[in-house]
Amino acid sequence: MSAIVQTHGLVKRYNGTLAVAGLDLAVEPGEIFGLVGPNGAGKTTTLRMLATLLRPSAGEAEIDGWSVTRNPDEVRRVLGFMPDVFGVYDDMKVWEYLDFFARCYGLPAAGRRRMVADLLELVDLGDRRDHYVQTLSRGMEQRLCLAQALVHDPKVLLLDEPASGLDPRARVELRELLRELRSLGKTILISSHILPELEELCTSVAIVDRGDVLAQGRVADIERRLRFGAVLRVRLLVEGEALEAARDRFAADADVASASILEDGTIELGFRGDDEAVARLLAESVSAGLPIVNFARAASDLEELFLQVTAPDRQPPEAA
Amino acid sequence: MNDSTTSTEMTDPPGRHELGGSTATASPARRWQSPLSALTRTAGGIGAVGVKELRGRMRGRRAFIILTIYLLLLGGFAWMVELIMERNYSFSFGGNGTYATAAIGQGIFAALLMLETLQVAFLAPSATAGAISMEREKQTLELLVVTPITSLAIVLGKLLSALVYVWLLIAASIPLTAVVFVYGGVAPEDVLRGYLVLVVTALGLGAFGLFCSSLVKRTQAATAITIFGVLVMTIGSVFVLIFWQAMASADNGQGSGPIAGAPPQAIAYLNPFLAQVDVLCGTETTFGGWCSIENGLLQTQTGVVFDGGPVPVPMPLVDPGFNRGGVFVDPEGQLVAGDVAPFGAARDAFWPKSVVAWLVVSLVLLVLTVQFVSPTRRWRLRRGRRNPEAAT
Numbered sequence: 001m002s003a004i005v006q007t008h009g010l011v012k013r014y015n016g017t018l019a020v021a022g023l024d025l026a027v028e029p030g031e032i033f034g035l036v037g038p039n040g041a042g043k044t045t046t047l048r049m050l051a052t053l054l055r056p057s058a059g060e061a062e063i064d065g066w067s068v069t070r071n072p073d074e075v076r077r078v079l080g081f082m083p084d085v086f087g088v089y090d091d092m093k094v095w096e097y098l099d100f101f102a103r104c105y106g107l108p109a110a111g112r113r114r115m116v117a118d119l120l121e122l123v124d125l126g127d128r129r130d131h132y133v134q135t136l137s138r139g140m141e142q143r144l145c146l147a148q149a150l151v152h153d154p155k156v157l158l159l160d161e162p163a164s165g166l167d168p169r170a171r172v173e174l175r176e177l178l179r180e181l182r183s184l185g186k187t188i189l190i191s192s193h194i195l196p197e198l199e200e201l202c203t204s205v206a207i208v209d210r211g212d213v214l215a216q217g218r219v220a221d222i223e224r225r226l227r228f229g230a231v232l233r234v235r236l237l238v239e240g241e242a243l244e245a246a247r248d249r250f251a252a253d254a255d256v257a258s259a260s261i262l263e264d265g266t267i268e269l270g271f272r273g274d275d276e277a278v279a280r281l282l283a284e285s286v287s288a289g290l291p292i293v294n295f296a297r298a299a300s301d302l303e304e305l306f307l308q309v310t311a312p313d314r315q316p317p318e319a320a
Numbered sequence: 321m322n323d324s325t326t327s328t329e330m331t332d333p334p335g336r337h338e339l340g341g342s343t344a345t346a347s348p349a350r351r352w353q354s355p356l357s358a359l360t361r362t363a364g365g366i367g368a369v370g371v372k373e374l375r376g377r378m379r380g381r382r383a384f385i386i387l388t389i390y391l392l393l394l395g396g397f398a399w400m401v402e403l404i405m406e407r408n409y410s411f412s413f414g415g416n417g418t419y420a421t422a423a424i425g426q427g428i429f430a431a432l433l434m435l436e437t438l439q440v441a442f443l444a445p446s447a448t449a450g451a452i453s454m455e456r457e458k459q460t461l462e463l464l465v466v467t468p469i470t471s472l473a474i475v476l477g478k479l480l481s482a483l484v485y486v487w488l489l490i491a492a493s494i495p496l497t498a499v500v501f502v503y504g505g506v507a508p509e510d511v512l513r514g515y516l517v518l519v520v521t522a523l524g525l526g527a528f529g530l531f532c533s534s535l536v537k538r539t540q541a542a543t544a545i546t547i548f549g550v551l552v553m554t555i556g557s558v559f560v561l562i563f564w565q566a567m568a569s570a571d572n573g574q575g576s577g578p579i580a581g582a583p584p585q586a587i588a589y590l591n592p593f594l595a596q597v598d599v600l601c602g603t604e605t606t607f608g609g610w611c612s613i614e615n616g617l618l619q620t621q622t623g624v625v626f627d628g629g630p631v632p633v634p635m636p637l638v639d640p641g642f643n644r645g646g647v648f649v650d651p652e653g654q655l656v657a658g659d660v661a662p663f664g665a666a667r668d669a670f671w672p673k674s675v676v677a678w679l680v681v682s683l684v685l686l687v688l689t690v691q692f693v694s695p696t697r698r699w700r701l702r703r704g705r706r707n708p709e710a711a712t
Contacts, residue, residue: 051466053695076468087458091376103368104467106361148463 004029004187005050005156010059012045012211019045021211022059027189027204029155032182034202035191042211043191044084047160050189051081063156077105080149084160084191088133088141094120095129097144098151105152119147123177139170146177157181159190163197175201231298232269232278237291239265246290253281268298362476365469369477370484373451377485390489394435394496401431422505429500430600430610433514436493437521437596440486441550444522445529447482449546452533452693461693471694475686479523479530486522490515506603513599517671521592524678524685525550531685534692553590560587561617585618585670589677594618598670620669 003026012020020042027033035043048054050061052072060067066074089097098116107115120126123143128136136144142162149157159178163171178188178201192198198205199219206216215222236246247267251259255273262268271278282295377383405427409420452475455461464474494515500506529546536542564583588594594617601611601620614620 051462053462053466055695073468076466079466081463081466083459083462085459086463087460089372089376089458089460091379092372096372096375100368100372101463101467103371104365104464104469106364106468145463152467 003027005033005061005063005189007046007050007061008059010046010049010061011057012042012049012054013057018211020049020056023208023211023213025206025213025216027187029187030182030185031203032178032188032190032201034198034205035189035208036198036205037191037193037208039193040210041193041208043193043208044160045211046208047081047158047189047191048083051079051083051158052076053081077152078155080152080154080157082142082145082149082157082159082162084164086145088136088144090132090134092133093130094125094133094136094144097133098147101148102151107152115151119150122150122180123147124173139166139173142166142170142174143177146174150181155185155187157186157188159188161191161193163192163194171197232271232281233262233294233296233298234267234269234285234292235265235294236267237293243267249288249290250281250285253284255281266294358470361468362470362473365473366477366480368469369474370481373478373481374484377481383485387489387492391492391496394432394493397435398428398432398496398499401428421503425500425503425505426600426603428503429497429506429510429514429603432493432497432500433518433596433600434593436490436518437592440490440518440522441525441554441592442547443489444483444486444525445532445546445550446543447486448479448526448529449533449543450539451478451482451530452689453536453539453542454533456537457539462695465693465695471690474693475530475534475689479526479686482530483522483526486526487519490518490522510599510603513602513668513671514596517592517595517599517675520675520678521595524590524682525592527682527685527689531689531692534689554593557588557591558594558617565617582619585620585673586677588618588670589674590681592674595671595674598668598674601669602667614670618670 005025005027007023007025010020010023010025011018023042023046025033025035025046035046037043045054049056050063050068052068052075055069060069062068063075064078066078068075089100092100095116098119099112102112102115117126117129120129123146125136125140125143125147128140133141133144142165146159146162149159162178163174166174175197178190182188190198190202202219204216204218205222207214207222234246234250236243238246243261243265247259247261250256250267250269255271255277256269257272258270260268271281273281278297282292285292285295402424405424409423452461455464465471494511497511497514500511501508528549529542532546532549533539533542536545561583564579564587567579568581568583594614597610597614598620601608601614604611
């Protein structure tokens with residue numbers, strides 16, 4: 001399968017500040033792809049370039065095979081975009097709002113009425129059809145905006161921080177809605193600085209910071225690949241000097257950065273290696289006769305990884 | 321969803337087409353961008369934006385209440401002007417006579433036309449001054465721009481829907497203005513001229529408001545700039561004309577002033593009031609007040625009138641009537657027929673220029689507005705174009 005959203009060396013510079021520094025992304029069709037990073041990482045800039053709202057300073061981005069710079073019109077037809085901050089028109093009823101956007105996409109009058117009804121049903125605003133847009137709650141506005149991004153049945157949805165400002169219930173509803181959209185065959189690109197929000201939802205993520213992708217791929221893959229410096233906890237059946245000897249033995253391993261004995265008698269290893277190195281270490285330890293009771297990674301979720309890879313002291317990409 | 325896209329994209333990457341969307345090398349499967357379809361697409365977009373804007377503007381009773389109040393005020397004003405005129409002329413024409421009713425008709429026409437010009441001069445630009453900036457402020461413009469709707473359609477939809485309202489007010493006043501035909505002194509083609517100036521000025525000032533709205537981010541600032549612009553075009557242009565003439569005038573016979581030559585008329589092209597003065601000059605039975613104002617500021621009547629500078633035209637040489645053409649006295653003292661008003665004043669000396677100027681300016685402003693609305697094709701005015709590679 002070829003990627004439906006692709007960027008090659010995407011760069012955006014504002015007055016000499018590098019907002020996006022050569023971003024490479026590839027999103028497969030049917031994915032819910034999370035773009036994760038701290039505030040100011042360049043997520044919004046990236047999405048806005050994909051949405052044809054900003055012209056890249058350099059590099060190329062394609063959506064469904066169309067270039068965002070050379071074929072913005074075609075891109076707009078396959079794309080639904082929901083910005084992080086958006087407003088709604090005053091003085092408009094909910095159905096008029098969707099009808100207006102349907103007109104903007106040139107949808108024929110015959111299908112519009114039915115389509116508006118279906119979309120309102122999908123985003124659970126069916127009973128608000130004749131309400132004025134400005135009377136909706138924040139969560140409803142968000143869903144209306146999502147419905148608006150769907151009027152032309154786009155292949156790709158770009159959602160910039162869709163859950164910001166939503167209460168927990170609205171978040172859950174949004175998540176359900178996105179799952180439903182995925183089952184309808186949409187590819188969804190979603191950005192967030194809140195990881196737990198994406199962790200259960202996304203099939204793939206890219207972690208971005210300072211305009212650069214730090215890691216990209218299936219959530220599980222990333223977790224595996226990024227587990228350098230992971231913490232291993234080893235529990236042995238020995239105490240005292242034997243325990244210290246075991247610790248020294250671990251410390252001598254090339255992949256172990258540090259080894260210490262915790263108060264409860266567990267040895268904690270700062271480990272540099274990948275999963276294979278972990279397996280090797282375990283096998284060697286067992287064959288060396290160490291009575292291992294428990295050998296495990298200290299529980300580490302995506303958030304911890306995220307903090308790790310986006311640590312403030314990380315070297316910034318070459319500045320402009 | 322269009323599944324054919326995925327297959328086309330493999331063999332013929334559509335992203336590689338020429339800039340400007342030429343149709344020559346395109347894959348036939350996705351060629352919906354012919355000039356005709358681009359046109360219908362823009363028309364559809366104008367319709368979408370127009371319907372949306374008009375829905376907001378015309379919702380409920382508000383628009384009709386405003387229209388009613390407007391007409392009542394205008395009617396009351398016309399009636400009061402009639403009373404003033406009647407009292408003024410009741411003795412100067414002996415309380416009787418064709419000229420008196422003609423003069424009253426002209427007076428009412430002049431008052432109504434000037435009032436409507438004033439209304440257009442402020443209503444048209446303020447109806448559009450928020451159109452784009454409001455969308456930016458409310459952050460709705462982006463939602464609109466990411467649809468395939470063209471920037472031209474957004475701009476024209478906004479402009480036309482605002483103008484429809486202004487034009488509606490103008491049109492609603494036509495029956496009221498037609499009252500002048502009861503009095504006479506004003507020909508239907510004079511009314512037509514006046515309304516042509518109104519309609520075109522509304523278009524031009526509407527385009528000006530829209531341009532300011534696209535240029536400036538905040539609605540308040542856009543409105544202020546727009547109103548300031550209108551003041552410059554009206555009061556400002558008149559002041560510049562007066563100043564120029566004063567500076568160019570002979571200094572007690574001791575040679576000319578610091579500026580040589582008469583001010584160019586172009587200074588006042590965008591002044592709708594002077595254009596209406598020209599229309600009103602065309603209705604006058606003598607070389608009267610409006611013609612004097614016009615000639616004083618724009619010298620439109622020089623060369624038409626007599627040796628020795630502008631002097632009051634004598635009483636009619638022909639019957640007062642509404643036939644174009646007529647007779648005037650040339651410098652040799654001969655009666656000459658020409659395309660002038662019956663009593664010597666040149667007709668249509670200025671307003672057609674104003675109308676043409678507004679049409680040209682509207683076009684230029686619309687092109688600029690489209691550029692400012694378009695997100696990626698925006699011209700960079702402040703910073704020079706930078707080579708993207710150069711600064712890496």
